[in-house]
Amino acid sequence: MRKGGGNPKGGAFERKMAVQLSEWMSEGEHKDWFWRTAMSGGRATVFAKKGISLKNQVGDICAIDENSFKFSKTFMIECKNYKDVGLKNLITGTENKIVEWWDKLEDDSSFVGKVPLLVFKQSRMPVLVMMRRDGLSVLRIRIKNLQFNMSFVAWYPHYGAYIFEWDNLLKNINPNKVKYHD
Numbered sequence: 001m002r003k004g005g006g007n008p009k010g011g012a013f014e015r016k017m018a019v020q021l022s023e024w025m026s027e028g029e030h031k032d033w034f035w036r037t038a039m040s041g042g043r044a045t046v047f048a049k050k051g052i053s054l055k056n057q058v059g060d061i062c063a064i065d066e067n068s069f070k071f072s073k074t075f076m077i078e079c080k081n082y083k084d085v086g087l088k089n090l091i092t093g094t095e096n097k098i099v100e101w102w103d104k105l106e107d108d109s110s111f112v113g114k115v116p117l118l119v120f121k122q123s124r125m126p127v128l129v130m131m132r133r134d135g136l137s138v139l140r141i142r143i144k145n146l147q148f149n150m151s152f153v154a155w156y157p158h159y160g161a162y163i164f165e166w167d168n169l170l171k172n173i174n175p176n177k178v179k180y181h182d
Contacts, residue, residue, distance in 0.1 A: 011036065013081035014060045017119050017127075017166075021061065021077075024170040025068055033068035034061050058112050070180040074138055076114040078105045085122040090156075102130060102159060119166060127166035128153060136162060139169075140177050 014036045022033040037060055060079040063072030078101060086096025102118055109116040115138060118130040136142075153163040 010081055013121060014079045017079050018061045020170065025071060025175045027175065033063065033065040035064045036060060037062040058108065058114065074115055074180045075117045075135070076105065076109040076112060077117045077119060080120040083123045085120055087122055087125065098130070102161065128163050129166045129169055130161050130163045132160050138179055139173050140179060141173065
């Protein structure tokens with residue numbers, strides 16, 4: 001990491017995910033409905049230490065267009081891009097970065113009343129997304145009817161979380177059918 005700054009690889013990944021999320025929500029019409037949160041969510045962290053919740057500034061990606069406000073109001077999105085995120089360790093049940101990130105994201109999203117959504121990438125692997133059953137419900141994904149084209153990767157009952165391939169999730173979920181929290 002650069003002294004006095006964030007991880008450039010992580011920032012580029014957050015911008016890429018924000019653009020992809022924008023294109024998905026707008027059905028390919030816009031690239032600017034989401035963007036990186038100020039200080040990658042750091043502003044909300046500073047205020048949270050004072051007991052103040054900045055619900056619109058949490059996570060790594062936030063809405064910057066009114067058409068994406070409902071999504072951002074419902075989900076807290078964290079993005080991680082590392083050479084090795086510990087996928088092998090996740091399978092074997094040993095300590096790994098994914099579980100560490102997930103535990104923190106669950107705590108942080110609970111504090112602001114949002115559904116956690118972890119988007120992560122390991123070098124030379126596809127982008128993956130981890131979410132709980134309530135996230136699946138919002139996106140109208142039915143566990144009983146999971147289709148192979150959704151590229152369902154894994155279910156972790158201890159964490160109550162499911163992992164999918166990000167690209168396939170975006171291809172197979174209709175953004176107009178998402179059922180947001182009020």
